[in-house]
Amino acid sequence: MPQLPIFIEVSGRSCVVVGGGDVAARKVDRLLRCGAAVTVIAPSLEHAQMRLWADSGRITVIAREFSATDLDTAWIAIAATDAAGVNEAVAAAADSRNVPVNVVDHPALCSFVVPSIVERLPVQIAVSTGGASPVLARLLRARLESIIPAAYGELAAMMADLRQRVRARLPDATVRRRFWEQILQGQVAELLFAGRRADAMQAIDAALAGSEGRMPTGEVYLVGAGPGDPDLLTFRALRLMQQADVVVYDRLVAPALVDLVRRDAERIYVGKARDQHTLPQEDINRLLVDLARAGKRVLRLKGGDPFIFGRGGEEIDTLAGEGIAFQVVPGITAAAGCAAYAGIPLTHRDYAQSVVFVTGHLHNEHLELNWQALIQPQQTVAVYMGVGALARLSEALIEHGMAPTMPAALVQQGTTPGQRVLVGSVATLPEIVAAAHISPPSLVIIGEVVRLHERLAWYPPKQAQATG
Numbered sequence: 001m002p003q004l005p006i007f008i009e010v011s012g013r014s015c016v017v018v019g020g021g022d023v024a025a026r027k028v029d030r031l032l033r034c035g036a037a038v039t040v041i042a043p044s045l046e047h048a049q050m051r052l053w054a055d056s057g058r059i060t061v062i063a064r065e066f067s068a069t070d071l072d073t074a075w076i077a078i079a080a081t082d083a084a085g086v087n088e089a090v091a092a093a094a095d096s097r098n099v100p101v102n103v104v105d106h107p108a109l110c111s112f113v114v115p116s117i118v119e120r121l122p123v124q125i126a127v128s129t130g131g132a133s134p135v136l137a138r139l140l141r142a143r144l145e146s147i148i149p150a151a152y153g154e155l156a157a158m159m160a161d162l163r164q165r166v167r168a169r170l171p172d173a174t175v176r177r178r179f180w181e182q183i184l185q186g187q188v189a190e191l192l193f194a195g196r197r198a199d200a201m202q203a204i205d206a207a208l209a210g211s212e213g214r215m216p217t218g219e220v221y222l223v224g225a226g227p228g229d230p231d232l233l234t235f236r237a238l239r240l241m242q243q244a245d246v247v248v249y250d251r252l253v254a255p256a257l258v259d260l261v262r263r264d265a266e267r268i269y270v271g272k273a274r275d276q277h278t279l280p281q282e283d284i285n286r287l288l289v290d291l292a293r294a295g296k297r298v299l300r301l302k303g304g305d306p307f308i309f310g311r312g313g314e315e316i317d318t319l320a321g322e323g324i325a326f327q328v329v330p331g332i333t334a335a336a337g338c339a340a341y342a343g344i345p346l347t348h349r350d351y352a353q354s355v356v357f358v359t360g361h362l363h364n365e366h367l368e369l370n371w372q373a374l375i376q377p378q379q380t381v382a383v384y385m386g387v388g389a390l391a392r393l394s395e396a397l398i399e400h401g402m403a404p405t406m407p408a409a410l411v412q413q414g415t416t417p418g419q420r421v422l423v424g425s426v427a428t429l430p431e432i433v434a435a436a437h438i439s440p441p442s443l444v445i446i447g448e449v450v451r452l453h454e455r456l457a458w459y460p461p462k463q464a465q466a467t468g
């Protein structure tokens with residue numbers, strides 16, 4: 001039979017814990033945090049924190065063996081000793097007095113279990129496997145921890161504060177439910193998660209002032225999707241991906257990442273297709289404004305980090321100018337992702353104390369870079385969009401004084417199953433790359449740190465690396 005999940009009030013009630021060790025201390029800690037009046041029964045307290053609680057009067061200690069009458073006035077009892085006989089005696093004494101009892105790790109002796117808890121007070125989520133597997137309960141808890149934003153507690157507290165006001169403003173229960181749904185899944189929650197409590201309160205006021213609690217406008221989430229591996233998304237990115245009404249993405253965002261966007265969200269591709277051109281940047285900026293004005297939650301999904309060679313700054317500049325609410329979620333940029341997955345630390349105590357990110361994108365067929373800055377010793381240079389101009393880049397670096405033997409690598413499709421790492425020197429890399437049929441995107445890393453690749457390469461695990 002399944003157990004009945006309940007939450008029990010223990011504040012000010014007499015809760016008896018039998019045992020003085022680590023496990024007992026964890027149970028006491030939880031009880032104290034719920035305001036229980038805790039009595040610990042144990043011949044000695046082995047746990048330092050228990051002694052501190054006893055000394056400060058936070059718990060009552062009865063320093064002797066357990067006796068059945070200890071439960072005469074107990075509200076609940078927990079047995080946490082490693083003596084089977086004592087645990088059984090506690091269970092029997094509790095049973096005969098109708099006191100709910102938990103015997104740690106002995107489901108057969110328990111009348112209640114203490115579940116794994118995800119805590120976002122006042123919200124608590126309890127996970128139980130009915131005693132089948134505490135390890136599975138802990139795993140589930142860890143998973144929930146990762147998907148439930150830390151600010152959910154604050155959100156719940158704010159809702160509690162607002163309840164009366166909302167009830168007065170929106171007497172109809174259905175309208176009120178819709179209003180709360182909007183609050184929980186929309187702009188207000190996002191503002192709170194982004195730490196903007198005052199703005200969140202303002203948005204609630206605006207929503208309450210509007211007819212039937214409708215939100216005035218949509219908003220834009222400018223989100224970095226990382227370099228390719230979906231596991232490298234941030235928690236916040238994933239959450240926003242699952243609540244957006246529409247996603248605007250381009251070719252650097254891998255299909256596996258787009259698949260994680262809410263199933264029924266509208267998808268707008270603004271990248272290059274075989275017989276299409278990329279939508280001009282101004283048109284993308286405009287599109288974001290128009291979608292938000294139509295009341296949509298717009299996910300602008302970009303490869304890597306939106307503020308690193310991603311034109312994210314321009315997009316939010318337009319939004320700011322138009323008074324559209326937005327937030328920016330950083331992503332793992334290609335240099336960080338490729339370097340990590342290629343086993344090339346961008347800085348290293350022995351080889352590089354600085355790292356420079358540059359673009360190899362040509363302006364009017366020219367590479368306009370600060371060459372002196374790039375040839376500095378003890379420095380790593382990560383070149384984005386550098387494959388097309390690799391030969392010119394290499395020539396110019398050598399011309400300006402970089403040693404032709406300086407190690408250099410190209411990482412193709414870093415962090416994805418298509419990753420390849422080609423290694424050479426700044427002089428030889430262009431030739432190695434030309435012979436290798438590279439598929440975009442690729443990043444070039446130049447510097448002594450590239451030497452470490454041979455020792456530190458780990459991805460893809462247990463497969464031969466394709467090296468040049």
Ligand SMILES: C[S@@+](CC[C@H](N)C(=O)[O-])C[C@H]1O[C@@H](n2cnc3c(N)ncnc32)[C@H](O)[C@@H]1O
Nearest residue numbers: 304305308310333334384385413414441442443
């Ligand atoms: C327009 S930039 C965008 C950079 C992105 N905002 C970022 O932070 O990674 C595109 C360039 O990033 C690099 N890039 C992006 N993803 C990559 C990947 N998975 N592997 C190698 N290079 C990548 C390539 O150099 C590509 O030409």
